[in-house]
Amino acid sequence: MQVEYPKSEWTDKFLLLDMFEGLKTTFRELFKPKVTVRYPEERLEPANRFRGMFRFSFDRCIACKLCAVACPIDIIYIDVHDEQREVDGKMKKIKVLDRYDIDVKRCMFCSLCEEACPTKPKSIWLTTKTYELATYDRNDLYFNMQQLEYWDDRPRYEGLPEEEEHPRIEGGQRLLER
Amino acid sequence: MNPWMHYLVWPLVKFLVAFIIVQGIVAAMNWVERRLLGFVQARLGPNRVGPKGLLQIIADPVKFLLKEDIVPANAETIAYFLGPILPLIPTFLVYCLIPFGPPPTFVAARVNVAVLLVLALTSTGVYGIILGGWASNNKYSLMGGLRSAAQMVSYEVPFGLSIVGVLMLSGSLDLVKIVNYQADHIWNLFPQLIAAFIFFVAMTAETNRTPFDLPEADSELVGGYHTEYSAMKFAFFMLAEYSAMLVNCCLMTLLFLGGWTLAIGGYGLTTQTLQHMGIPGGMLGVLIFIVKVMTFMLVYIWFRATFPRFRFDQLMDLGWKWMIPLALANIVVTGVVVLLGQSLNFQGEVVLSIAGAAIVGYTLYNLRPRAKVVHASRVSEV
Numbered sequence: 271m272q273v274e275y276p277k278s279e280w281t282d283k284f285l286l287l288d289m290f291e292g293l294k295t296t297f298r299e300l301f302k303p304k305v306t307v308r309y310p311e312e313r314l315e316p317a318n319r320f321r322g323m324f325r326f327s328f329d330r331c332i333a334c335k336l337c338a339v340a341c342p343i344d345i346i347y348i349d350v351h352d353e354q355r356e357v358d359g360k361m362k363k364i365k366v367l368d369r370y371d372i373d374v375k376r377c378m379f380c381s382l383c384e385e386a387c388p389t390k391p392k393s394i395w396l397t398t399k400t401y402e403l404a405t406y407d408r409n410d411l412y413f414n415m416q417q418l419e420y421w422d423d424r425p426r427y428e429g430l431p432e433e434e435e436h437p438r439i440e441g442g443q444r445l446l447e448r
Numbered sequence: 449m450n451p452w453m454h455y456l457v458w459p460l461v462k463f464l465v466a467f468i469i470v471q472g473i474v475a476a477m478n479w480v481e482r483r484l485l486g487f488v489q490a491r492l493g494p495n496r497v498g499p500k501g502l503l504q505i506i507a508d509p510v511k512f513l514l515k516e517d518i519v520p521a522n523a524e525t526i527a528y529f530l531g532p533i534l535p536l537i538p539t540f541l542v543y544c545l546i547p548f549g550p551p552p553t554f555v556a557a558r559v560n561v562a563v564l565l566v567l568a569l570t571s572t573g574v575y576g577i578i579l580g581g582w583a584s585n586n587k588y589s590l591m592g593g594l595r596s597a598a599q600m601v602s603y604e605v606p607f608g609l610s611i612v613g614v615l616m617l618s619g620s621l622d623l624v625k626i627v628n629y630q631a632d633h634i635w636n637l638f639p640q641l642i643a644a645f646i647f648f649v650a651m652t653a654e655t656n657r658t659p660f661d662l663p664e665a666d667s668e669l670v671g672g673y674h675t676e677y678s679a680m681k682f683a684f685f686m687l688a689e690y691s692a693m694l695v696n697c698c699l700m701t702l703l704f705l706g707g708w709t710l711a712i713g714g715y716g717l718t719t720q721t722l723q724h725m726g727i728p729g730g731m732l733g734v735l736i737f738i739v740k741v742m743t744f745m746l747v748y749i750w751f752r753a754t755f756p757r758f759r760f761d762q763l764m765d766l767g768w769k770w771m772i773p774l775a776l777a778n779i780v781v782t783g784v785v786v787l788l789g790q791s792l793n794f795q796g797e798v799v800l801s802i803a804g805a806a807i808v809g810y811t812l813y814n815l816r817p818r819a820k821v822v823h824a825s826r827v828s829e830v
Contacts, residue, residue: 305491
């Protein structure tokens with residue numbers, strides 16, 4: 271598409287046409303839909319590759335401690351003990367997790383632990399869509415194994431309406447509506 | 449009637465009522481402005497406090513009252529305290545002079561040189577800004593104060609000159625008489641179109657509003673003259689600014705838009721018609737007046753949402769090289785037409801109105817969409 275603009279005449283400047291053009295633009299803008307997302311009532315739905323809060327799977331974890339080694343600020347604490355167990359009819363020495371804690375308040379969400387994890391699918395991953403991590407106490411951000419696996423159960427800020435009531439909005443949706 | 453009642457008590461009561469209503473409007477305007485600016489910028493503006501954010505009107509003053517009042521260590525104490533108060537006094541005094549509805553009920557003080565008095569009072573508002581800017585002992589504040597001084601003094605000239613045409617047509621300095629003249633003939637907006645435009649631009653500059661907000665200029669002067677002011681003192685500056693805006697809008701309505709009347713050539717809701725209807729008629733007049741004033745307040749906000757700030761030399765150029773010559777030319781043309789009309793027996797204001805309407809029409813004609821879209825497939829043919 272190509273646009274041809276007419277030559278401006280001297281009267282255009284004298285009549286302040288550009289100024290009125292600007293006023294017209296802002297007036298039109300007044301009635302267009304707004305892009306603001308009213309946060310607690312409406313929520314943004316992050317994209318699929320969004321890097322959010324951790325999720326840990328006890329069943330997939332082989333207790334190899336690679337994530338703890340990969341962690342640049344050493345905030346993954348793992349305790350393991352060995353157990354003799356019967357697997358496929360043979361007695362085998364197996365590592366069992368006692369403790370898997372992440373001090374999330376110091377975490378920078380670099381996702382190196384996820385990269386280091388050898389299991390498939392990963393037993394620690396960050397591609398969840400949760401970003402509401404604020405707490406009233408900083409110790410609430412020290413997550414142990416159970417919390418990492420089931421953090422959806424932790425109490426949210428009360429006084430909000432039910433989850434179904436607030437619509438989820440995809441990023442950029444509001445801009446497309448304009 | 450008891451002269452004490454007639455000359456002191458009643459005017460005082462009227463002034464207080466007007467004052468309270470005006471302060472309410474000023475507080476509400478702050479919310480309206482933020483909301484509308486938000487809408488223009490694809491935001492929502494303040495909408496959390498109360499329904500549609502309406503309680504913001506109360507929340508803001510409460511915040512101002514509760515905040516800590518800081519006085520800079522090296523401030524010039526007396527001048528620093530006078531700074532926010534000085535611009536308030538003249539703007540509040542002006543409300544005595546402004547007729548909000550048909551006289552005598554809705555006019556606190558009817559003065560036969562009201563226009564001059566209003567101009568004199570509003571022009572003293574600059575002292576507070578200069579004093580405040582200087583007393584803060586801050587480079588940026590001083591810069592803002594100086595800019596404000598230069599700007600307000602410069603724009604006082606076209607501000608005054610643009611009114612002269614109106615005074616020549618209506619032949620009086622009494623605001624009530626000017627309004628009555630407009631109801632009997634035509635709104636001064638049409639015969640004095642250029643004067644109305646100059647008046648509006650000059651009053652925007654007088655009240656330091658965008659695009660003439662160089663004294664504040666938050667991006668270069670960190671807020672200008674009120675940088676060092678906090679809490680209620682800052683609120684006083686804002687109050688003075690918005691009150692001055694409202695005064696100027698009232699003046700614009702009275703001088704160019706027929707005040708509380710809604711009539712052309714003596715037909716419609718003239719002052720006499722409203723007076724015959726008694727108190728309801730008076731209230732109707734006040735309502736018409738407020739609607740007109742609010743329209744101009746919204747135009748103020750509209751301007752702020754649209755135009756970027758002038759450079760200082762551009763501002764001075766506009767004032768001295770364009771506004772003043774234009775205002776002088778307007779006076780000359782108006783005078784010639786009125787004199788010719790008197791000697792050749794035609795209505796001068798009708799001729800001027802036709803000229804004004806022609807300018808409006810030509811502008812609207814030129815505002816039509818003129819850019820032509822050539823489709824890509826046809827570019828090769830062209």
